[in-house]
Amino acid sequence: MIQLKDITLSFGSRDIFKNLSWHIKDGKRIGLFGPNGVGKTTLLNMLAGLYTPDSGALTIPTSYVIGYLPQEVEESDTDRTVVEEALTVFKEVLDLESESESIAKDLENVSDHNSAEYKRTLLRLDAIHDELKTRDSHTIIFQTEKLLLGLGFEVSDLNKPLNTFSGGWRMRVALAKLLLQNPNILLLDEPTNHLDIESIDWLEDYLKQFQGSVILVSHDQYFLNRMVTTIAELSTGQITEYAGNYSSYVEERQSRLDIHKSAYENQQRMIKETERFIERFRYKNTKAKQVQSRIKMLEKLDHLLPPESDDPSIKFKFPDPKQSGKSVVELSEFSKFYKNTDGSELEVFHKVRPLNISRGDKIALIGKNGAGKSTLARILLGTEPFDGERKLGHNVELTYFAQHQAETLDPTNTIIEELKSAGHTQNETEIRTLLGAFLFKADDVFKPVSVLSGGEKSRIALAKTLLSPKNFMILDEPTNHLDIQSRNVLIDSLRNYNGTFVVVSHDRHFLDSVANKVWYAEEKGLVTYPGTYSDFHYHQTKREEGSRDIINQDDERVENGTGSKPKSVENKREQAERRNRLYKQLVELGIENMDNWEELSEKQLKTALSDLEKKIHSYEDRKNELEGYLADPSSFQHKERAQDISHEYKEVIENLQKSYERWDEVTAHIDPSSND
Numbered sequence: 166m167i168q169l170k171d172i173t174l175s176f177g178s179r180d181i182f183k184n185l186s187w188h189i190k191d192g193k194r195i196g197l198f199g200p201n202g203v204g205k206t207t208l209l210n211m212l213a214g215l216y217t218p219d220s221g222a223l224t225i226p227t228s229y230v231i232g233y234l235p236q237e238v239e240e241s242d243t244d245r246t247v248v249e250e251a252l253t254v255f256k257e258v259l260d261l262e263s264e265s266e267s268i269a270k271d272l273e274n275v276s277d278h279n280s281a282e283y284k285r286t287l288l289r290l291d292a293i294h295d296e297l298k299t300r301d302s303h304t305i306i307f308q309t310e311k312l313l314l315g316l317g318f319e320v321s322d323l324n325k326p327l328n329t330f331s332g333g334w335r336m337r338v339a340l341a342k343l344l345l346q347n348p349n350i351l352l353l354d355e356p357t358n359h360l361d362i363e364s365i366d367w368l369e370d371y372l373k374q375f376q377g378s379v380i381l382v383s384h385d386q387y388f389l390n391r392m393v394t395t396i397a398e399l400s401t402g403q404i405t406e407y408a409g410n411y412s413s414y415v416e417e418r419q420s421r422l423d424i425h426k427s428a429y430e431n432q433q434r435m436i437k438e439t440e441r442f443i444e445r446f447r448y449k450n451t452k453a454k455q456v457q458s459r460i461k462m463l464e465k466l467d468h469l470l471p472p473e474s475d476d477p478s479i480k481f482k483f484p485d486p487k488q489s490g491k492s493v494v495e496l497s498e499f500s501k502f503y504k505n506t507d508g509s510e511l512e513v514f515h516k517v518r519p520l521n522i523s524r525g526d527k528i529a530l531i532g533k534n535g536a537g538k539s540t541l542a543r544i545l546l547g548t549e550p551f552d553g554e555r556k557l558g559h560n561v562e563l564t565y566f567a568q569h570q571a572e573t574l575d576p577t578n579t580i581i582e583e584l585k586s587a588g589h590t591q592n593e594t595e596i597r598t599l600l601g602a603f604l605f606k607a608d609d610v611f612k613p614v615s616v617l618s619g620g621e622k623s624r625i626a627l628a629k630t631l632l633s634p635k636n637f638m639i640l641d642e643p644t645n646h647l648d649i650q651s652r653n654v655l656i657d658s659l660r661n662y663n664g665t666f667v668v669v670s671h672d673r674h675f676l677d678s679v680a681n682k683v684w685y686a687e688e689k690g691l692v693t694y695p696g697t698y699s700d701f702h703y704h705q706t707k708r709e710e711g712s713r714d715i716i717n718q719d720d721e722r723v724e725n726g727t728g729s730k731p732k733s734v735e736n737k738r739e740q741a742e743r744r745n746r747l748y749k750q751l752v753e754l755g756i757e758n759m760d761n762w763e764e765l766s767e768k769q770l771k772t773a774l775s776d777l778e779k780k781i782h783s784y785e786d787r788k789n790e791l792e793g794y795l796a797d798p799s800s801f802q803h804k805e806r807a808q809d810i811s812h813e814y815k816e817v818i819e820n821l822q823k824s825y826e827r828w829d830e831v832t833a834h835i836d837p838s839s840n841d
Contacts, residue, residue: 166188166189166190166191166226167188167189167212167223167224167225167226167229167350167378168187168188168189168222168223168224169185169186169187169188169189169221169222169223169224170186170221170222170224171184171185171186171220171221171222172184172185172186172211172218172220172221172222172223173185173218173219173220173221174207174211174216174218174219175219180402181204181207181402182204182207182208182218182402183402183403184221184402185221185402185403185404186404187397187404189350189378189380190378191349191377191378192376192377192378193378193379193394193395194372194378194379194381194392194393194394194395195378195379195380195381195393195394195395195396195397196381196382196383196389196392196393196395196396196397196410196411196414197209197380197381197382197397197399198382198389198396198397198398198399198411198414199398199399199400200400200648200650201604201648203399203400204399204402205354205382205399206235206236206354206382208399209233209235209352209354209380209382210235211223212225212231212233212350212352212380213231213233213352214231215233226349228349229348229349229350230346230347230348230349230350231348231349231350231352232343232344232346232348232350232351232352233343233352233354234336234339234340234343234351234352234353234354234356235354236354236355236358236382243326243327243328244326244327244328245326245327246323246324246325246326246327247313247318247322247323247324247325247327247330247338248306248309248310248313248323248324250327250338250342251309251312251313251338251341251342251345252305252306252309253342254342254345254346255302255305255309255345258297258300258302258305261293261296261297261302262297262302264293265290265293265294265297268286268289268290268293269290271286272286272287272290305345308345309341309345310323312341312344312345313337313338313341315364315367315371316337316340316341316360316364316367316368317337317360317361317363317364317367317533317534318334318337334359334534336358336359337359337360337364340356340368344371348377349377349378350377350378350379350380351372351375351377351378351379351380351381352380352381353379353380353381353382353383354381354382355382355383355384356368356381356383357383357385357388357671358645360534360671361531361532361533361534361536361671362531362532362671362673363533364533364534365385365388365671365673369388369391369392372392373392379392379393380397381393384644384647384648384649384652385672385673385674386411386412386649386652386674387672387673387674387677388673389410389411390410390411390412390674391410392410393410393411394408394409394410395407395408395409396409396410396411396413396414398414398418422472425469425472426472428469429469429470429471429472432466432468432469436463436466439459439462439463440463442455442456442459443456443459443460443463484632484633484634485663486562486634486635486636486663486664487560487562487636488524488560488636488663489524489558489559489560489561489562489636489637489664489665490524490558490559490560490561491523491524491558491809492521492522492523492524492558492559493522493523493524493526493557493558493561493636493637493665494520494521494522494545494555494556494557494558494561494637495519495520495521495522495555495556495558496517496519496520496521496544496545496553496554496555496556497519497553497554497555498516498517498518498519498553499514499516499517499544499551499552499553499554500512500514500515500516500517500551500552500553501513501514501537501540501544501549501551501552512689513536513537513540513689514537514540514541514551514689514690514691515689515690517689517690517691518691520691520693522545522637522665522667523665524558524665525665525681526665526666526667526681526682527659527665527666527668527679527680527681527682528666528667528668528680528681528682528683528684529668529670529676529679529680529682529683529684529698529701530542530667530668530669530684530686531669531670531671531676531683531684531685531686531698531701532685532686532687533686533687536686536687537686537689538641538669538686539567539641539669541684541686541691542565542567542639542641542667542669545639545667546563546565546639547563560636561635561636561637562635562636562637563635563637563638563639564630564633564634564635564637564638564639565630565638565639565640565641566626566627566630566638566639566640566641566643567641567642568623568641568642568645570623570626570630571619571622571623571625571626573626574614574622574625574626575614576613576614576615577613577614577615578613578614579610579611579612579613579614580600580605580609580610580611580612580614580617580625581593581596581597581600581610581611583614583625583629584596584599584600584625584628584629584632587629587632587633596632597610599628599631599632600628602650602651602654602655603624603625603627603628603647603651603654604624604647604648604651605621605624605625619646620645620646621646623645623646624646624647624651627643627647631655631658634662634664635664636663636664636665637664637665637666638662638664638665638666638667639666639667639668640666640667640668640669640670641668641669642669642670642671643655643668643670644670644672644675652672652674652675655675656675656678656679659679660678660679667684668680673698673702676697676698677697677698677699680697680698681695681696681697682694682695682696683696683697683698683700683701685701685705707772747761747764747765751765751769751773755773755776755777755780756770756773756774756776756777756827756831757777757780757820757823757824757827758823762827762831763834767835770831770834770835771835773831774828774831774832774835777824777827777828777831778828780820780824781821781824781825781828784817784820784821784824785821787817788814788817788818788821791810791813791814791817792814794810795810795811795814
């Protein structure tokens, strides 16, 4: 157990902690939470031994191994490969192996096997082998490669120089080195910042099995809800613990705030009534004793602090953009590749099916790092050349946000001048409200841009983008550098936004809150899932389960003698890949649009049939709704609206007919007796 007792730490005239006490029990998964600037990273640095408190006692068992992953990983110019860099945590083992090889080589040249020197050398070699056996040296390469693959590296990446990778990938190597040390306690500062969703899922699974303690700082609500069993709130230099995950903390904290607010208000009423009594009867002899009693009572009173405010009233509403045409962007079948420095080609997308973004689509673009998410965002924007055609719809106006836009800010402007310089129509109060939502409050708005950190500049660039949104926005990682409150303001704004957007993000709570469609980039292609991120996650899980079920069914048929083994491992792999492609088509297109649906398993067909029935009900509801519009003469007062309704009605009828026919076909295929 780690103990902090009466810890005080100051930077200059600013007190970070004052008489802070905290007991960190073994095996707990703790979310360290609090507003930006309250000292969370400073506390992690202290626990990691990087800061020494001014006073107080920090007690850590001497046997503890502490693993610390800071928010920003130091850049490394090493030419070591990825796996070699990760293996540096086993330096002692590698040194022993090197010594063992050196001794074995020297012994080959010794002729006198009875000499004392030869015997001493043999004893040393035996001791080294015993030590290597104790440390399971034969498994370290396997452990290291397994961990790196779990963090998203491909097999082909492991032997590439680390200095050829971006900062995000280097951070993963740093995380791998941390986990390979088998620490007693993990200190993680925003560990999901540079991870894609699959890698975050892997990290969650790993941490759930981790036997030691975990203290993590994160603004990812989804991650906090799934990972932590305790929230430690750092506020005004003190720690308050709440049992449960982040959602439980929000409820419990609000309950405590309500109780504190009520107690504070009651005390304030009592103080005012007492002061009125004192003032009224101060000079009356008959009341002198009572007045003095009340004066002493007020002097001894333990005054409650005013309740904290989370500024829940902060709201930001997008100005309404002008309406675009029904079709916003159309991409023909397309491919995209880059030229490598050695002249080879790196293919990012290969003959991806045509894409169409319709008015009102709110699309989450997700996938592994390197799958082409930012590339596709630039293709949609029109700034990235590709093999294919892009068509922008009628009245479409584009705006784009990416992290590098912080570089376009004028360093000579103050924060508020920078937002005003963009020529937006909002008044200063509205601009300051938005800045407050993005953590710039009071006199902060008068800071020059030149003194801001990279994260602060990124927030300013995002604020500029949001002040004057177009009817089609492309947002690349907009939640980076935002705390939970700011993310919730952004979520609320995007929910009420009347336009269309594509957003790239790995914040699953954010995506689940704003998106009505998911694009998943994988294997040089793109899969479309209608619905929220939770819908996508459900279908993705079912898809993986379906793939495993198919393989298990094949194996079962072979064991029962009703099937035959593939002639080679390659054939088996090809068959598995084909089954996976079929299931991917099922999820992307729907069974009503598949030509080779008969090749699906019975279990998949039944699942698809259930999904098709839901679509049919949806089409029928929409058909009835549209027929109501068509029966209303006022619908034909606007020619364009009447044409849109007629066109959509025709599409719904066609989709309904196609769905009815496919439902009959699939039902007959599963149960031929249904035709009798």
